[in-house]
Amino acid sequence: xxxxxxxxxxxxxxxxxxxxxxxxxxxxxxxxxxxxxxxxxxxxxxxxxxxxxxxxxxxxxxxxxxxxxxxxxxxxxxxxxxxxxxxxxxxxxxxxxxxxxxxxxxxxxxxxxxxxxxxxxxxxxxxxxxxxxxxxxxxxxxxxxxxxxxxxxxxxxxxxxxxxxxxxxxxxxxxxxxxxxxxxxxxxxxxxxxxxxxxxxxxxxxxxxxxxxxxxxxxxxxx
Amino acid sequence: xxxxxxxxxxxxxxxxxxxxxxxxxxxxxxxxxxxxxxxxxxxxxxxxxxxxxxxxxxxxxxxxxxxxxxxxxxxxxxxxxxxxxxxxxxxxxxxxxxxxxxxxxxxxxxxxxxxxxxxxxxxxxxxxxxxxxxxxxxxxxxxxxxxxxxxxxxxxxxxxxxxxxxxxxxxxxxxxxxxxxxxxxxxxxxxxxxxxxxxxxxxxxxxxxxxxxxx
Numbered sequence: 303x304x305x306x307x308x309x310x311x312x313x314x315x316x317x318x319x320x321x322x323x324x325x326x327x328x329x330x331x332x333x334x335x336x337x338x339x340x341x342x343x344x345x346x347x348x349x350x351x352x353x354x355x356x357x358x359x360x361x362x363x364x365x366x367x368x369x370x371x372x373x374x375x376x377x378x379x380x381x382x383x384x385x386x387x388x389x390x391x392x393x394x395x396x397x398x399x400x401x402x403x404x405x406x407x408x409x410x411x412x413x414x415x416x417x418x419x420x421x422x423x424x425x426x427x428x429x430x431x432x433x434x435x436x437x438x439x440x441x442x443x444x445x446x447x448x449x450x451x452x453x454x455x456x457x458x459x460x461x462x463x464x465x466x467x468x469x470x471x472x473x474x475x476x477x478x479x480x481x482x483x484x485x486x487x488x489x490x491x492x493x494x495x496x497x498x499x500x501x502x503x504x505x506x507x508x509x510x511x512x513x514x515x516x517x518x519x520x521x522x523x524x525x
Numbered sequence: 526x527x528x529x530x531x532x533x534x535x536x537x538x539x540x541x542x543x544x545x546x547x548x549x550x551x552x553x554x555x556x557x558x559x560x561x562x563x564x565x566x567x568x569x570x571x572x573x574x575x576x577x578x579x580x581x582x583x584x585x586x587x588x589x590x591x592x593x594x595x596x597x598x599x600x601x602x603x604x605x606x607x608x609x610x611x612x613x614x615x616x617x618x619x620x621x622x623x624x625x626x627x628x629x630x631x632x633x634x635x636x637x638x639x640x641x642x643x644x645x646x647x648x649x650x651x652x653x654x655x656x657x658x659x660x661x662x663x664x665x666x667x668x669x670x671x672x673x674x675x676x677x678x679x680x681x682x683x684x685x686x687x688x689x690x691x692x693x694x695x696x697x698x699x700x701x702x703x704x705x706x707x708x709x710x711x712x713x714x715x716x717x718x719x720x721x722x723x724x725x726x727x728x729x730x731x732x733x734x735x736x737x738x739x740x
Contacts, residue, residue, distance in 0.1 A: 309628045317614065387610030394588050394606045395629065524590060525551070 306397055307405050314409025330378060331413040334371040335421045341367035342425035353430045360429025361490040364422060364439055368486075369479050371418065372450040376475065377468035379410060379458035380520070389520060400517035407448075407455045407513055414454075415447030435490060442486040442501055449505035452512035453478055459516035463523050478508070536706045539566045540602035540676035542587070547596035549582045556582050557730040558595065562723065564710065566676070567703045569719045572712035574727035580712035581608065583727065584679045587710065602708075605675035607683060611662045613669065615655040619646065622654050623669055632674050640668040643698055645691070659686040664694075671698055678702060680711040692718060 315321070318330045345363050349355060380403075383389050392402050419440055426436040457474045461467030481504040489497025541564065548558035556579030564570055572580050585591040587598055588606045613622035620637050627635040641647045644664035649657065657665060663686050670678055678699075684692050696718025699709050711717050712727075 305631070306629055309625070312628075313614070313625050317616070320616075385610070386615070387608060387612040390588075390590055390608070390610075391606065391612045391626070392629075393590060394604055396603075 303401070306395075307401060307408075310392075310397075310402065310405030311409045311412075314406055315412060318409065318413035330375065331417060334374045334414060335417050337374055338367045338371040338418060338421050339424060341370070342428045345429065356430035357432065357435075360426070360431050361435055361439060362487045363429060364425050364431075365442075365483050365487040367425070368418060368422075368443060368446070369450070369476065369483055372414065372447075372454055372479070373472040373475055375410065375414065376454050376458045376461075376471040379406060379455055380462045380516075381458065381467065384462045384520075384523070390524070393524075398517065399520045400513055403455050403459060403516035403520065404513045407452045407509075407516075410455055411448050411451035414451055415443070418447060419443050438489055438498070441498060442489055445498065445502045445505045446482045446486050449482055449508035449512075450479060452509045452516075456512040456516040456519070459519040459523070462520070482508075536566070536602060536676040540706060540708050541565055542598075542600050542602075542677050542708050542710065544587065544598045545596055547583070547586060547598065548594040549579060549586050549591065550594040551579075551582055551591075555594070555732045557727055558732055560596070560725070560727070560730050562725060564708045564723075566706040566708065569699065569703055569709040569711070569722035570725055571717055571719050571722045572710065572725045572727055573714065574712075575714055578727045578731070580714075580727055581681050584608065584681050584710070584712055588679055600677060602676035603673075604677040604679055605670045605673040606679045606681075607666050607670050608681040609685075611654065611666045611669075613654045613662075613665060616653055618651045618653055619657070619665055620650040623665075623672060626669055627672050630673050630675075632672065635672045635674070637668075637672065640672045643671065644668045644694060660688060660691060663687055664691060667695060667698060671702065676706065677708045678710065680709065680713075682713050683711055684713055684715055684717055696720075 320330065342364065346356060389402060393399070422439055422443055423436065426439060431439065453475055457471045460474070461471050464470065482501065485497050485501035485504055488494065489501060491497065543563040545561045547560040549556045560583065562570055572583060574580055582591060584606070586593050588604055613619070614625065620641070623637050627633055627637065638647060638650065641650055644667050646661060646664055646668065649661065654665065667683065683695055687695060699719060703709060709719065711719060
C-alpha cells in the first residue's frame with residue numbers, strides 16, 4: 303500500500319515538475335507561482351508606492367493571491383487521469399479512490415506549497431512586509447497550503463467530467479477556502495497568536511476531509 | 526514471437542474467472558441479463574455482438590468498475606484491463622510510461638524491452654506516447670497488459686486499429702499468455718485470433734430475447 307502510494311506520488315511529481323523527459327506538465331507547477339508573483343508585482347502599481355499603506359495591506363494581498371493561485375492547477379489535477387483511464391486502471395488494481403486522491407493531494411502540495419512559500423519571500427519584499435510579518439506569512443502558508451492542495455484535488459474530482467469544470471472549480475474553491483483567508487490574514491494583526499492556531503485547525507480539518515470527499519466524488523462520477 | 530517477459534511469469538495459483546446470472550442496467554435500460562460463464566486457466570472467451578450491445582459494460586462489470594445489477598463475479602487472480610484508453614502518460618516516453626505500471630504492479634524487473642519487441646515497437650521506446658498512431662497506441666496498450674503479470678486479461682476490442690501483421694502478433698501474445706496458465710476474455714465485433722475459445726454472443730442475453738428467469 304505504501305509502495306503504491308509512493309509510486310503514485312512519484313508520478314504526480316514527474317508530471318508537475320515535467321521531469322523524466324515528460325513534456326505535458328512542464329509548466330504545471332510554474333503557472334500558479336508566476337500568477338502569485340504577478341499579483342504582488344502589480345498591486346503597488348494600483349495603490350501607489352506608499353510604504354506604510356503597502357506594509358499594512360500587503361499581507362492580505364499575499365493571502366488573496368495565494369488563494370487565487372491555488373485555483374489555477376485545478377483543471378490538470380484529475381480530469382486528464384479520468385479521460386486517459388488511469389483512475390480505472392488503479393481501481394482495477396485494487397487501489398481505493400481515497401488512496402489515489404491522497405497521493406494526488408500530497409503530490410500537488412509538494413509542487414505547490416514549497417514553491418509558493420519561496421515566492422512569498424519575493425512577494426513580501428515587493429509589498430513592503432517586515433521580517434516579522436514575513437515570518438508569520440510563511441508559517442501561515444505552511445499551515446494553509448496543504449488544505450489548499452486538498453481542496454484543489456477535491457474540487458478537481460468533483461468537476462471531472464463536467465464541461466467548463468475549470469471555471470466552476472474556482473467558484474467552488476473560494477468559499478471553502480475563506481476560513482483559511484480569514485485566519486491567515488487575521489494572524490498578521492500585531493499581537494495575535496490565535497489566528498495561526500485557528501488557521502492550523504481549519505487547515506487540518508480540510509486536509510483530512512477533502513481526500514474522503516474526493517474519493518467519493520470519483521467513485522460517484524464513474525459510470 | 527513469444528516474448529521473454531511472458532515466459533518467466535508462470536502464475537502460481539490456478540487462475541479462474543466465473544460469473545453467474547450477471548445483469549447490467551445502464552441509463553435505466555437493461556443491457557443484458559443471465560450472463561453466466563466459467564473460465565479456467567488457459568481458457569479464453571470471445572464476447573461477440575454488434576455495437577451498443579453492452580460488451581464494454583460487461584467488461585467493466587467484470588473488472589469491478591461498474592456495479593452488477595444482478596449476479597456475481599468470482600475471480601481468482603489479478604485482472605488486467607485494456608479498454609479504448611491507453612492509460613499511458615501522453616508526455617512521457619513510452620518505456621517510461623510503461624514503467625509507471627510495472628512499478629505499481631511490483632514487477633519493476635519486468636522486461637519492458639522484451640514486451641515492446643513482442644508488439645514490434647522497440648524503436649519507439651523513447652518516443653513520447655502522444656506521438657504514437659492509433660495502431661501503435663493499441664500495441665503499446667498490449668505491452669502494458671502483458672507486463673502486468675495479471676493472469677486474467679480483459680480486452681475490449683483488442684484488434685481495433687491493428688493491421689494484419691499486428692493482429693497475428695496479438696494472437697501470438699494471447700496464445701502465449703494462455704499457455705502460461707492465463708485467461709483471456711476479449712470482447713470484439715470482429716473475428717479474433719483466439720484458437721479454441723468459447724464464444725458468448727451477447728445479443729442472446731438482451732432482455733427481450735431471454736425468458737423471465739436467468740439461466
